[in-house]
Amino acid sequence: MNKDQNNLPQPESWTPSEVETIKLKSNYLRGSIEESLNDELTGAIAADDTQLIKFHGSYQQSDRDLDDERKQSKLEPLYSFMIRARVPAGIASTEQWIAMDNLANSYGNNTLKLTTRQAFQLHGVVKKNLRQTMKGINDALLDSIAACGDVNRNVMSTSNEGLSLVVGELADFANTISEHLLPKTTAYHEIWLNKKLITEEQQDEEPIYGKTYLPRKFKIAIAVPPYNDTDVFANDIGLIAIVENSKLIGYNFAVGGGMGKTYGMPETYPRLADVIGFVRKEKALSVIEEIVKIQRDFGNRNNRKQARLKYTLDRIGSESFIKLLEFRLGFDLEPAKDYKFTSNGDVFGWKKAANGLWFLGLFIEHGRVKDTDELKLKQALREVAELKVCDFRLTGNQGLVLGKVATADKRKIQEILSRYYAGEYQKISGLRKHAIACVALNTCTMAFAEAERYLPDLVSKIELILAKNNLSTDDFLIRMTGCPNGCGRPFLGEIGLVGRAPGKYNLYLGAGFSGDRLNTLYKEMLSEEEILGCLEPLLQQYSKERQAKERFGDFLIRKEIVEPAQSVSIIKKG
Incomplete structure (x- = not known):
């Protein structure tokens, strides 16, 4: 352990950004949210409050499809709010699924969104219904605290216990991390639940975050090899579970x-993220807290576009970061232990856990739970929930696992799913199974192009190319986002499409199938015709020239069609 503090990085002095000033003046995230909610003259909230309400788990949005029409009619945009529930490890009870379903019907747009961070999202909640919706979430023993904002967000973990003996223990630790890093302000309970938890003699304090919280959002995920279904390397902290003799002994820490x-x-x-070392499980929480505190102290508070931990790490250097972390901890990290990931998608179908219970992995296209004329998915899952024979486990790939099913109850679930034609993952192509799309238009304020509403149609057209080349059953990672903020992790797709303008996308190729290599920009500003025109000859070549078990992304690198981008690094102190 380096005991010489003089050789360690020192925090910089930042001129605070506008958002930093808003946080500082907010009285621990209260701001004027109460006044904004009571203002009946507008469907929006005050500008500063749009930043603060994120910490409470909500974003202000508008229906961008109607913006021009409403502007011509001299009406303000049709404002509504997205609310994101915090669900550590993505595990929800039957009662919680039913409650979220009811809230979507009563106050939302009649759909549930299962996110890439294993959380529920409700869309289309108008301002006058925000309090009732928040209360309904809390009545179900869920909440939306820190689901958004400059704090640690929903903690992810592999949720399918049919894949590993230690999944249940990992889920428990995800919940422990989430609770430990929750903001301590009572503003949430005061504003949404009418609970005055602070007396005149008491004051709010944030022992981990401080008055201005973190410089930017912070994400933590856990995965157990060989399944990287939470994309641990895309997180500020990724925990790679190390199992020996069927027991969890600790975690390789990946940072940045x-x-x-x-x-x-x-x-x-x-x-x-860089893999910086191994930590025994009993010390893991203290290491997580210290990494969060380093980001609190060293993160860029002037420029939010460079405020994530990844930029802090690159600014001070990985080895200096490790030395600083070990100095604060008072002990050294151990060398990283061997591990191997083979995929970062979901596993579909029935899997039996060591305790004899069953887990059913279901395909939910882009995580949107809704009813259509062709597929009554929302109704099917509601009827499954009403059986009260399973729990509901959201995955990091916008999928769903029905968990803890007794053998005697499997048939009941399967009968409901078959009746509504839901969950027929066997009939879905290997491309569609692994497709991810963010919400994008019409509600996301940052989207330049479509994603969720468009990718299913594009996949159908790519599937025709796959069929011609005998590739329909092969697995491919395709991901689409409406902007480069990366909510759907497009830069980890073997095929990544990132919106530039309506109907135009940048095409990225060559990521690793297990989430350990970024993709590379191939061509810019492509229309649908141009996207298909680029992919068809590449898929034809792949079909003819690939090696045994060679993945599409690896093939593109081997054939020098694209240059390899960053791969995961294991940092060794030197």
């Missing part, structure tokens, strides 16, 4: 991942 970038700003970039 993040997907977002900004067009026209090369100083912003996606980055995979």
